[in-house]
Amino acid sequence: MGGAMPEPAPGEIEWPANPALDEVREWIRRSAPGRMLAGAPVVYRCAPWGLTARFAASGNAIFFKATADYFAAEIPATRLMNRHFPSASPRLIATREEPGRRWMLMEDYQGRLLSEAKTPEPYLAAVRTLAQVHAYFASALDEVPPTIPRLPATQVPGLLDELIPYVERWYASEWRASERLRHDLLDLVKANAHRLPAWAREVSALPNSLDHGDLHSGNVAVRRDGSVVLFDWSDVTVGCPFFSMDFLLSSITQTLGAMEGARLSAEYLDALAGWADRDELDRLYMLALCLGPVRSAYTYKIIEEGSDCRGRFHATVGWWLQRAVTRWGQLG
Structure with a gap:
């Protein structure tokens, strides 16, 4: 998992009581x-x-x-x-x-984290590898075991419907007090929720594949020869492959700027050009990036309920849904 929260440096954390x-x-x-x-x-x-x-x-x-x-x-x-x-x-x-x-x-992965990269080339290598994974499993879903959850794009609006009352109960007061989140975030999420089903139906035209679910620059290792390792598949589902690009796009944009983010997206889509004509592919990519943050935010509901720590990740969920609201606004 990742998100807007900083990670502690290796070596600063004690081994927990469980597992011994x-x-x-x-x-x-x-x-x-x-x-x-x-x-x-x-x-x-x-x-x-x-x-x-x-x-x-x-x-x-x-x-x-x-x-x-x-x-x-x-x-x-x-x-x-x-x-x-x-x-x-x-x-x-x-x-x-x-x-x-x-x-x-x-x-050992025998590489450095992508988050340490100061040039775009390692990011481009990562998305080329990701595109190869997506292209392969899009035509080989019968090889994916049933133990990997299925989450097609058409289910994402339902995740938001579940998430809204959860946010109202566990996060609302923290969001109102936050200086990092817009004061009307929850209102905007609720006001735009009705738009998601139509977007999801369009995005469902894409083939399903393995969606990593948490592919930020701290979950990619870059070897000396330039090859990459994609790890931490904890959030994996079979669903819209474009969702996997969201975190990497955020990582490169924050590190190297928006122009490199656009280049990263183009590199990925070029590798999957056979899925649709380019104008259609660009539109489906934008719509997928409007849905993806909802899928990521919902993961923290799973964590909080599964670990009995409701409300703990209010800031991270807010970060994801604010990202979604920003993109929804860009669509008009």
Whole structure:
């Protein structure tokens, strides 16, 4: 997961009580015999939805990830990517798939995060790879296991219908007090909700594929040879592939400017030119970017309800819905 909130630096986070470090070490010992661990792990993230840590080990460092049950699809999605795009996904060493114990052990990505990039080329490499993934699975959905949720574009308006009363109950007072959100945000969301079904019907003309759901620049690794690894498939669904572009577009625009954002979009759409003529593709892309933030905002409702922390991510949900409202306004 990502969003508008800053991430803590690796090494600043303590290992949590659950899962117990001794239990994880023993599982790694049994799952990767011959890979001797050295020293304390570096915890990169500890959040309601999971834990990510790096262990120094003989041969090569390894990553451990524990994922919440409501993000159980990450393991089959990563396995699927290993099968069809092994060079563009973290290589799995072992997995554990039990309630409360959804664990992955992965080889080190051997790259730097895309968020460290100062030029557009790594971003362009990322969207070219993403387009290859989307093109492949658009014609091979029968290979996607049923454990990966289906979320076609036509379901997104219903997500907003569920989200509005949730926002009213858990976020409204925080939003009114926020200096980062417009004071009329909730009113604008409610006033424009009726427009989404028509947009969703248009967008449904696109083929469905794997939608990463959280592809920001901190979930892409860039190797020395310029190739990329797409990781953290916790939010994955089968749905509108264009939704996956939203976060990357935000990342490059904030880092390198709007012109590079436009170039990124063009690179991605050029790779999928066979899906529709360019004018139609451009329109469907814009409409998808009007729907995508709703899908992202709804994910935090899933997290809050699944982790019993309702109201915690009011700022992040507000950021996503303000992004949506801005785009709705651009459509007139």
